[in-house]
Amino acid sequence: MDYINQLIFPPSEGHLLVARFLLVVTLVVHFAYIGFAVGASMISLFLNVVDRDTPNANLRRFAKYLIDLGMVHRGLVFFVGIVPIPVVALLYAQNMYQTSELTALAFVVALPLVVAGFCLLFRYKASWGLREKSFLLHLAPGVLGLGVLTVAYFIILSGVSLSMDPEKWPFITNPYNFFMFSWNNMIRFLRFPIMAFAVTGSAVLFFYFNWPEGEKLEDEQYSRFVRYVGGGLTLGACAVLPVFVVWNLITLPNVALSLSLYGTCIILVALLACAAGKAFGALVSPARTPGAGIFITILVTLALLNVADSIAHENAISDHTSVLLSAAQTAKLEREAKREAAAPAKGSVAEGEQVFKKVCATCHRFDRKVVGPPYDQTLPQYVGHQDQLEAFIRQPSKKNPEYPPMPQLGLRSGEVQSVAMYLLQTYQNGAGKKK
Amino acid sequence: MKKLLTVSLIYAYFGVIIVVIGGLRAYWNKYKAPPDQPINFPHQIHVTKVGLKCFFCHSNADKSIHATVPPVSRCMSCHKAVATDRPEIQKLTGYWKEKRPIQWAQVHKLPDFVYFSHKRHMKKGVACETCHGQVGAMMKMRRVRSLTMGWCISCHRLHQASTDCATCHK
Numbered sequence: 245m246d247y248i249n250q251l252i253f254p255p256s257e258g259h260l261l262v263a264r265f266l267l268v269v270t271l272v273v274h275f276a277y278i279g280f281a282v283g284a285s286m287i288s289l290f291l292n293v294v295d296r297d298t299p300n301a302n303l304r305r306f307a308k309y310l311i312d313l314g315m316v317h318r319g320l321v322f323f324v325g326i327v328p329i330p331v332v333a334l335l336y337a338q339n340m341y342q343t344s345e346l347t348a349l350a351f352v353v354a355l356p357l358v359v360a361g362f363c364l365l366f367r368y369k370a371s372w373g374l375r376e377k378s379f380l381l382h383l384a385p386g387v388l389g390l391g392v393l394t395v396a397y398f399i400i401l402s403g404v405s406l407s408m409d410p411e412k413w414p415f416i417t418n419p420y421n422f423f424m425f426s427w428n429n430m431i432r433f434l435r436f437p438i439m440a441f442a443v444t445g446s447a448v449l450f451f452y453f454n455w456p457e458g459e460k461l462e463d464e465q466y467s468r469f470v471r472y473v474g475g476g477l478t479l480g481a482c483a484v485l486p487v488f489v490v491w492n493l494i495t496l497p498n499v500a501l502s503l504s505l506y507g508t509c510i511i512l513v514a515l516l517a518c519a520a521g522k523a524f525g526a527l528v529s530p531a532r533t534p535g536a537g538i539f540i541t542i543l544v545t546l547a548l549l550n551v552a553d554s555i556a557h558e559n560a561i562s563d564h565t566s567v568l569l570s571a572a573q574t575a576k577l578e579r580e581a582k583r584e585a586a587a588p589a590k591g592s593v594a595e596g597e598q599v600f601k602k603v604c605a606t607c608h609r610f611d612r613k614v615v616g617p618p619y620d621q622t623l624p625q626y627v628g629h630q631d632q633l634e635a636f637i638r639q640p641s642k643k644n645p646e647y648p649p650m651p652q653l654g655l656r657s658g659e660v661q662s663v664a665m666y667l668l669q670t671y672q673n674g675a676g677k678k679k
Numbered sequence: 680m681k682k683l684l685t686v687s688l689i690y691a692y693f694g695v696i697i698v699v700i701g702g703l704r705a706y707w708n709k710y711k712a713p714p715d716q717p718i719n720f721p722h723q724i725h726v727t728k729v730g731l732k733c734f735f736c737h738s739n740a741d742k743s744i745h746a747t748v749p750p751v752s753r754c755m756s757c758h759k760a761v762a763t764d765r766p767e768i769q770k771l772t773g774y775w776k777e778k779r780p781i782q783w784a785q786v787h788k789l790p791d792f793v794y795f796s797h798k799r800h801m802k803k804g805v806a807c808e809t810c811h812g813q814v815g816a817m818m819k820m821r822r823v824r825s826l827t828m829g830w831c832i833s834c835h836r837l838h839q840a841s842t843d844c845a846t847c848h849k
Contacts, residue, residue, distance in 0.1 A: 411824050414809075415833045483689075486696040493703055498711050499823045506704035510697055517693030524689060528682055563823065566816035570727060606761055615760045640730075648756045651729035 256572045260339070260565065267335040268554045272547045274328035276443060279436075279546065281325065282393055283444030284314030285365055286437070287477075289386045296379060302469045308372055310444075311386075313451060315369045321362055329355045329400075336407060339557070343564055344413040346422065350403025357396035364389030398433055405429040408500040408556045410564075428495040435488040438481050439549065442542050445477025446519070449526060450539035468530065475527035478538060482520035485545075486513050492552075500556040508555060512548045515541055577654075584657055591658055596666025599659050607650075610674060616647055623671045633664045713821035714784035718767050718774075726815035733807050733814070741801040744794075748783050751775045786820050787811075794849045803838070 288310040295303040315321065333351035340347060368386030375382045405428050406412060416422055452470045489509050493501070519541040526534040558565070607615035622643075626633040637660050640650035655663070725731045733740065736753060740746035755775050762768050774781050789795055800810075807814065812823030824830060828847075835842045 410812075411830060415837060417837070483692070486693065490696065490699055490703070493700065497825060499821070501707055501711070503704065503708060503712075506700060506707065510700050510704075513693055513696050513700065517690055520689055520693065521686060524686060563813035563816045566723070567813050570816070607757075615757050649731065649735065651731075654728075 263335050263338045270328045271550045277324040279440040279443035281314045283440035284310040311369045347403040347407040350399050354396040354399045361389045361393035401432045405432050408560045409497045431491045438484050441477045442481035445474045446539040446542040449474035449534040453533050475523045478523035482516045500560040502559045505555045508552045515545045591661030593666045596662035599663040630664050634660050722814045722817045740797045744796045746797045786822050
């Protein structure tokens, strides 16, 4: 997978921050839509089949309404259903630069499946006229499309779970291992349809009752039906989701946990309570038209779910992120050093004295041992070899086992030259005086 | 009336879940979170900035079962003079003057019935990072591997090392 690594620069701090922000935003938008598309297709197909057994105009009408709403427009599906997948793949590759490309790979592998799934669902939507003639030809693309999307999201969600579990990365050496069973992966997969029902239920309540086509509301019996299905789905999903939130917290690897993750989950459950209360209200008070409140609450909950996942991911890779950042820092320093080398810095004894006082004097004196050995012992070998002294200061190596190793000082090359000049000059002057 | 009761029940359910998460949070913070150390020792500064090798401090890692945490005297070879104005270093000097060992909180601990040897793994050239993560980036030491049996065995399988029960359970 080297090509992904080559595509992506060693990230700088700003770079990573932007990548993370984009990742959360893209995932939220994508999962909000996908949740709705999958939920709407599932319920549409289900009601469609039920209607076949026990014909009921409401069921039929609602099944068509759902799929029309879910696959509302090809352009929209393209931009929120398909485009985010390669974008997210790139962002994960960026975040996990040089660790594991499995998560990014999962999104890439799932991409053609998602495209195929949507094509099939559009076919299902378009074949409504075929329903009476050949029910099977009408239903099959829908079922197949949903099946393909299910497989695609199993792969994607496995990849997302894996991004929070660095311990497993080295052991995934073939595609079969990728699907290694883990409870955490399982909950993320089972949570997906539940979240899809919540989004679908609340979206139906919102779109049906607030979309500017007032005439729909005239059919009171149908409106009541829509209200029950929408409210019921939302309430049910809100009631089940907290179990998954807790289960997720229990099964996440320890590295992915942090106090802020628990805090986010508490807010998340409080929001779910809020949405559940509202959905219950919509079910039991038929006089009031459901507004946008439930839908917005559910969307915010979904966003928080993604934020929680993202916090877990960042906890899991935080040490690696620091490594990346310091690599970027080093690369920047190297670039600066090259620029300096192109226009050689002139060291000065005065600057050398400053550096000595600020840095070296912590551990060294000329005439006595502090942490490091006295200069009067170590400098004689460098008289006339200033370049060797500079090389040692730049890249200290252990010389005398009686002392702790000298640290890397991170001086600029001009400073190294200055301090070497200062040390040799001071030493020779001092030596001269003693004689 | 019935409506009110149902609504209260719904909120009570979510309340219970929130209490459960609060409980999990407290449990994690007490038993699973990286422990606070008596001195905030930053690996990041010593490993990455100062450039010390792991073995300089954990000198038994390739010689014995235990890698062992260094004695205070090892710290004092530098900190007699380095950064003596910082409160953490003054604490360190306090331990040294009173000749008290520092009670570092244990981050990695296998159960007693498991036999694990650093030396064997060092001999095979398994890097510290494989099991302890990017220590050089940690301001506070934390455990990044589960240390479960499944983890040990997965790696042993990958490297064709022994997975016989008696290897680790003596």
